[in-house]
Amino acid sequence: MSKRVIIKQDVVDGLLSYCRNFHPREAILLVRGKKLKDEIQINALMIPPLPVHSETFTSFPIHMLPIDPSILGTAHSHPNGVLRPSLEDLNNYFGRVMLIIGFPYMSKNDISVFDREGNRAVFTVI
């Protein structure tokens, strides 16, 4: 990813606790913030409309989303702890960033950020 990714500390905390609550099912959230010229700032979380959660998959109807440029992408959990997008994740990529939060959801080391091609992006927590 060519842009720097910045994630607010309270977003990190919110993601980790949300995913812990859903375990062993997958959790899914939308991430919101600002896209600047060379930086993506993630500063809020949003529950998507009509989310479906199971142990192997999670989704929501993308057509139900409001047209909102502050929605930057999605975040979902991998209860198996694998911090890599599945083929299905990449095929259903939405937005500009995809965050994957892996079990045990304890720290930012359990979070990875990926671009549309599945490349891992370095991120900074502020």
Ligand SMILES: [Zn+2]
């Ligand atoms: Zn996934």
